[in-house]
Structure formats: structure tokens, C-alpha cells
Amino acid sequence: MIIDGRKIREEMLKDIAKNISMLSFAPVFCDILVGSDPASAQYVRMKAKTAESVGIKFYPATFPDAITTEELIEEIRTLNHMPNMSGIIVQLPLPSHLDRQKILDAIDPLLDVDCLGSVASKMFYENNNPIGFPTALACIKALDSTAINLADKNIIVLGRGNLVGKPVAHLLQAQELKIQVIHSTTENPEVLIKQADVIISGIGKGKFITGDKIKKGSIVIDAGTSEDNGGIVGDVDLASVLPVASYVSPTPGGVGPITVAMLLNNVLQVAQKITVIKK
Numbered sequence: 209m210i211i212d213g214r215k216i217r218e219e220m221l222k223d224i225a226k227n228i229s230m231l232s233f234a235p236v237f238c239d240i241l242v243g244s245d246p247a248s249a250q251y252v253r254m255k256a257k258t259a260e261s262v263g264i265k266f267y268p269a270t271f272p273d274a275i276t277t278e279e280l281i282e283e284i285r286t287l288n289h290m291p292n293m294s295g296i297i298v299q300l301p302l303p304s305h306l307d308r309q310k311i312l313d314a315i316d317p318l319l320d321v322d323c324l325g326s327v328a329s330k331m332f333y334e335n336n337n338p339i340g341f342p343t344a345l346a347c348i349k350a351l352d353s354t355a356i357n358l359a360d361k362n363i364i365v366l367g368r369g370n371l372v373g374k375p376v377a378h379l380l381q382a383q384e385l386k387i388q389v390i391h392s393t394t395e396n397p398e399v400l401i402k403q404a405d406v407i408i409s410g411i412g413k414g415k416f417i418t419g420d421k422i423k424k425g426s427i428v429i430d431a432g433t434s435e436d437n438g439g440i441v442g443d444v445d446l447a448s449v450l451p452v453a454s455y456v457s458p459t460p461g462g463v464g465p466i467t468v469a470m471l472l473n474n475v476l477q478v479a480q481k482i483t484v485i486k487k
Contacts, residue, residue, distance in 0.1 A: 225262040
């Protein structure tokens with residue numbers, strides 16, 4: 209069965225819109241865009257449209273390729289203090305001459321809804337951050353949508369990247385679930401994958417997971433993306449995996465749409481916290 213990420217997103221957006229309407233102010237969300245990369249600009253427009261559909265005001269912040277790290281940091285510091293600002297992210301990748309981490313660290317940790325700054329990330333892994341990495345949260349949401357008890361399941365996380373593998377593993381371990389992370393130096397990864405009841409993949413290798421590699425009835429969550437002939441494909445070869453797996457999230461239409469909803473849910477949570485502070 210296919211996990212319909214678009215349907216899950218729409219259900220989440222309805223709840224987010226309801227909660228936004230109960231606030232005493234309209235929260236503001238900003239996605240910083242540097243340069244004019246068409247794909248990045250398209251992602252920003254999509255997030256802006258979705259944010260506005262639930263009552264979140266989108267603040268456009270677009271800067272030229274030639275901006276320096278110091279200049280961008282100053283712009284972010286100004287955004288940090290904008291009235292009703294409830295979430296700031298930086299559209300990645302950034303131009304190569306910019307210091308990515310310094311720029312991400314300039315975002316006020318309270319407003320770091322991508323959780324990529326050093327402080328927000330540290331708080332997440334110490335279980336002191338009420339929000340988390342949107343893609344990792346989306347993977348868990350997709351997994352939860354199956355309503356299957358995972359307590360006795362053998363769960364494999366493919367990859368240990370900062371956006372998917374590492375935070376997903378942390379979230380699963382926080383639930384005291386049995387997991388194993390597979391990375392480039394893991395011995396006999398094929399055997400481990402074949403034995404897994406649940407596979408969450410974020411390695412970015414197009415169609416790496418095929419039907420013959422997985423256990424009958426397993427759950428497969430695809431959070432990887434890579435380019436293929438000008439298009440985007442996931443880590444999962446859907447055509448061969450679908451007849452074998454009990455549940456599989458496709459790419460596109462799976463984890464991706466849920467990620468956007470999770471990002472806006474983070475904005476909502478920040479706005480609710482700001483409401484308490486204002487009181």
C-alpha cells in the first residue's frame with residue numbers, strides 16, 4: 209500500500225490553519241533565498257503559497273549571489289527582531305563563497321524552524337527542543353500513519369546524514385525502539401536490509417532499494433532524493449518494491465509533502481510559544 213503524503217499533508221494543514229486562527233496575531237515565516245537558482249526559487253514560492261494558505265504571513269527575503277557572509281548575517285539579525293516573526297530558514301544550497309554554518313547560526317534559536325543552527329540542533333539531541341528537523345519528523349509521521357505497533361520490529365535507518373538519518377535515528381531511539389543505522393562502513397548491509405521489518409532511507413541513491421532486497425511485508429519510508437534524467441527520484445524503486453512491501457512512501461508524493469507541513473507546524477509551535485511569552 210502506498211503512503212499518501214499529500215493526503216497526510218492536507219490533514220495536517222487543516223489542523224495548522226485551525227490553530228493559527230486561534231492566535232492573537234498572524235505569525236510571520238521567512239525563507240531566505242540567495243541568488244536566482246530556478247529550483248530554489250520554486251521551492252521558496254511553494255512554501256510561501258502553502259504558508260499563506262493556512263494563515264501564516266510569508267516575508268520574502270531575496271539577496272544577490274554577491275552578498276557576503278557578514279552582510280547576510282546582519283540581514284538575518286534584523287529579521288530575528290521583526291514583529292511576529294515565528295520562523296526563519298535559509299534555502300539551501302547557498303553559493304559556495306558563503307559560510308553556511310555561520311549563516312544558519314545567526315538565526316535566533318527560537319526561530320530556527322529547520323533546526324539546522326548549532327544551538328537548535330544541540331537542543332534537539334538533548335531532547336530540550338519542542339521542534340525538530342522537518343524531514344525527520346515527516347518520516348516518523350509517515351511511519352505512524354501505518355498504525356502498526358513497532359515495539360517488536362527490526363528497524364533499519366539507511367544513512368546517518370544530518371537532515372534524515374541522524375535525527376530519524378534519534379527520534380526512534382527516544383521511543384525505545386530497536387534500530388540499526390547502516391552507513392558506508394557497515395558490514396553485510398544487504399543481509400541487514402533483507403531482515404528489516406522497517407526501512408527508512410535517506411541516502412540519496414536513486415532506486416537503490418529494489419523489491420528483491422527487502423523482506424516480504426516490510427514498511428519502506430523513502431526520504432532520499434537524487435537527480436535522474438532531469439527529474440527527481442527517490443532511494444526506492446517503487447515499481448519493484450510495491451508488490452513486496454506492506455507500505456511504501458513514494459517519491460515524489462510521500463515524505464516531501466509531509467515535510468512542508470511539518471515545517472509549518474514548527475512555525476505554529478513557535479508562534480504559540482511567543483503568545484505565552486507575550487502574556
